């Protein structure tokens with residue numbers, strides 16, 4: 013049986029769901045084809061940090077993109093909650109970055125300086141003030157506080173986007189078996205799945221770390237690779253931490269349900285998401301070093317997931333050069349939750365309305381196009 017859509021989204025993770033939601037809001041007839049349950053990595057387990065300022069390495073287009081996306085959350089959360097009935101537990105509590113060395117403090121002061129030059133809110137807290145906010149944090153020489161950063165339950169956010177999309181008429185298909193792209197010269201006219209043929213005017217690839225496999229089928233080469241991350245969840249200690257804290261090579265996030273999430277690792281391990289002993293040791297050492305009071309807490313969960321990584325750490329958002337109607341929204345690496353709010357409306361505006369926000373200009377897939385030799 014044939015079905016026709018304005019837009020076909022391949023991949024139902026946080027990015028695919030956001031693109032579907034914003035496109036449906038514009039009145040498009042949208043289909044999402046997904047492998048496995050809706051939600052992707054965001055539902056498995058992520059930190060849910062919306063740390064546009066705290067996690068920024070330098071000023072530049074990626075920083076501006078993160079800030080723009082962060083600013084969209086409050087409004088989008090209200091909209092999604094109202095439509096879906098799912099509360100994603102968005103908490104604009106700020107994010108803290110602690111240091112135990114003078115070198116680390118100097119780096120933080122430098123980050124504060126270039127952000128303050130851009131009139132952004134950030135303040136330095138001396139150790140006594142840090143202790144007041146995070147009694148569970150061990151020895152440190154102070155922390156930078158980024159009050160406009162936030163936290164969200166990434167699983168609930170993605171499920172909320174999916175449910176809100178459904179309410180707007182989006183259809184989801186869980187396609188466990190392989191599917192075949194239908195091509196006509198410079199167009200992808202749809203996909204053939206086991207059961208049906210789905211025709212579409214426009215197609216968006218949003219399969220996260222698995223996007224290279226989808227691109228292979230279309231004979232497009234883009235340097236995108238899975239970067240594994242592992243997280244450990246501890247039974248909580250009430251009121252030990254008031255919000256997310258980065259320190260040294262890790263971070264800790266108190267969840268609404270009282271549990272504590274400790275992260276994370278960055279590993280090139282292909283598509284294997286199984287948790288490893290090495291990562292458990294690394295995260296346990298981090299927790300023992302930075303939060304000695306947590307030593308006796310039970311580990312209640314331990315998971316691995318995949319980030320879609322690109323060589324420059326920036327996402328891929330835009331049309332794929334060999335095709336007139338094929339787009340990509342992937343490569344969001346360690347910030348896919350943060351960037352989901354911007355990506356959804358950016359892609360919908362661009363694909364359906366022909367208006368590409370200039371903020372996305374640095375993230376076109378073209379930048380990785382192989383030059384003919």
Ligand SMILES: Cc1cc2nc3c(=O)[nH]c(=O)nc-3n(C[C@H](O)[C@H](O)[C@H](O)COP(=O)(O)OP(=O)(O)OC[C@H]3O[C@@H](n4cnc5c(N)ncnc54)[C@H](O)[C@@H]3O)c2cc1C
Nearest residue numbers: 023025027047052053059060061220241317347348349350
């Ligand atoms: C440990 C960890 C912690 C993280 N913490 C944060 C954080 O604090 N803040 C933040 O902003 N980001 C964080 N991230 C990054 C974030 O999770 C990712 O950037 C985000 O999930 C990418 O979203 P996506 O929709 O592109 O990919 P995914 O979430 O991976 O979704 C892609 C979906 O496509 C599906 N798929 C695959 N192949 C196919 C196919 N052939 N056909 C159809 N569907 C297919 C997959 O099953 C999957 O459901 C973290 C990631 C990890 C691993």
